[in-house]
Amino acid sequence: MRKILLAAICIGVFALAVNFASRSDYSEFSLRFRDFVASLFFIDSTTKETLKSAYEKADKGEEKLSILIVPGHDSVQSGTEFRGMKEASITLDLGEELYRLLAADAHFDVRLSRTRTGYDPSIAEFLREKKTEIDEFVKIQKALMSRYVALGKIESRILVEHNKAPVDTAYKLYGINKWANENGADIILHIHFNDYPRSMRSASGIYSGFSVYIPESQYSNAKGSRVIAEAVYKRLARFYPSSNLPKEDAGIVEDQELIAIGSNNTVDGAALLIEYGYIYEPHLQNIVIRQKAISDLAFQTYLGIMDFFESDPKKESYETRLLPYKWQEDIFRASAAKKDTLSLQAALIIEGLYPPAGSSLNECPMSGNFGACTEKAVKAFQGKYGILPQTGYAGEKTRAKLNELYGAK
Ligand SMILES: [Zn+2]
Known part of the structure; x- marks a missing residue:
């Protein structure tokens, strides 16, 4: 009200x-x-303090903190695509996993904007029935915004160029923003996978890594968005490379134009748009490890949110979904991508041995592929635990040590 x-x-x-x-x-x-x-x-609509106090309310059993998860794109506009894999399909995989994790916590009232069967009924109805109101809302916000830019009260800042959303997509996104405002969403999480304009679309691109987009600092929802983004970024960056695309390489990227996070000051709640990596990256492409990787990306996001709210975060036995793990077979260099290698790489990250010294996670990602990066790190692991000879592959003694430290009981 x-x-x-x-x-x-x-x-x-x-x-x-x-x-x-x-x-x-x-x-x-x-x-x-x-x-x-x-x-x-431009009055602050969300800050660190308002978010914390909303969580405290939930803690006392008063009112739950409301989270809206928006898996990017839909069946009409499926986003980017690589070798037959559609972005809209994996954003949903990640969104569903994140939903499960957050919804299991009694502090949160979580809603997923769409499922396999389409948009959430309440959102679908809103988009269908409130066309006039949504259009009017957008018109007013845009008019206010351009007025303040003209008056010099707001500085127009275009930082990273994006593809302009088609009219229909823009309508849905603004509509979801208005729905989120009217339904008091405290946090809105938009899930995407990245790509960039390039000629050979069937080949992998040269950039890799995730980035977290937040509303530009002049917007009402900038402050709350930033504190959540920082917590989530920290978790993701432990296991995943931060994007190395120029201008995106800040990791947390402020943006004035993305509708999803509140272009024209259209969102009240803390809004994040996470590009979880480039769609052609090996851990997303390889069908054997994709579900594991996506489930871990959701888990890192969940942990980041909990880090922000809980002063004493719940002790998870492992900080990644890739562990514990039971290594039952030797793993050699150049073997096909597999879960054994993916979990080995996660263990090596925790050991502080991966990526090997002098390399970045962009150069040596958790890919499930056993190449030069993993070989170097395995040698270092063998050195650390006195396993001789330092073969660089995971043979019996190395596996025994891995199973002792990170093995599934
Ligand atoms: Zn997208």
Whole structure:
């Protein structure tokens, strides 16, 4: 209700401001008045404190903290694609896993924007029935935004160029934003996998890694989004490379244009758009290890969120879904991608031996492939535990040590 009232005030004041601003008098009063208007439009809607207090409420059993998970794209616009694998399908895999993890925690009221059968009924109905309201909402927000840019109250910042969303997609995204606002979503998580414009679409690209997009710092939902993003980023970065695409390599990337996270100040809650990696990366492409990798990406996201809310995070026995693991066969260099190698790489990361010194996770990712990176790290592991000779492959003695340290009981 407060927000509706605020919106009403905003619109009223906006009409006045337009009137004032169109005159060219720069009296003290009109300048102050414009400041006041802009400060209303960009009042913080989510911060570290509001999120923490929402969690405390949930902790007392009062009101649950509301989380909306939006698996990127849908059956109409399936996003990027690589060798027949559609982005919309793996964003859903990840979204469902994240849903399971968060929904199991009594603090959270979690909703998945779409499932295998389509959009969540409440969201679908909203998009179908509220067309006029959604269009009006977008029109007003855009008008306010361009007005403030023109007045110099807001700086227009285009940091990373994105493909312009098709009209239909833009409508759905703005509609979901409005739905999230009206339903009091505290956190909105958009799940995507990345790609970039390149000529040989059937070949893998040169960039790799994940990135977390958050609303640009002038937006109302910037502060809350950033604190959640930092916690999630920290977890993901332990096991996955941060994107090395120029301009995305900040890891946490502020953006003013992405509708999903609140372009034109359209989202109240903390909003993150996570590009979980490039769609052609080996751990996403290889069907033998993909589900494991995706389940771990969801797990890291969940752990990041819990890190933010819990001062004393729950002790998970392992910080990755890839462990514990039971290694039953020797693993040699150049063997086909498999779970044995993926979990070996995870164990080597925890040992501090992977990626090998001097290499990055972009150069030596958890790929499930046993190449030069893994060989070096296995040699280091053998050295660390006095396993001789240091063959660089995981033979009986090395496996015994791995099973002792990280083996499934
Ligand atoms: Zn996408």
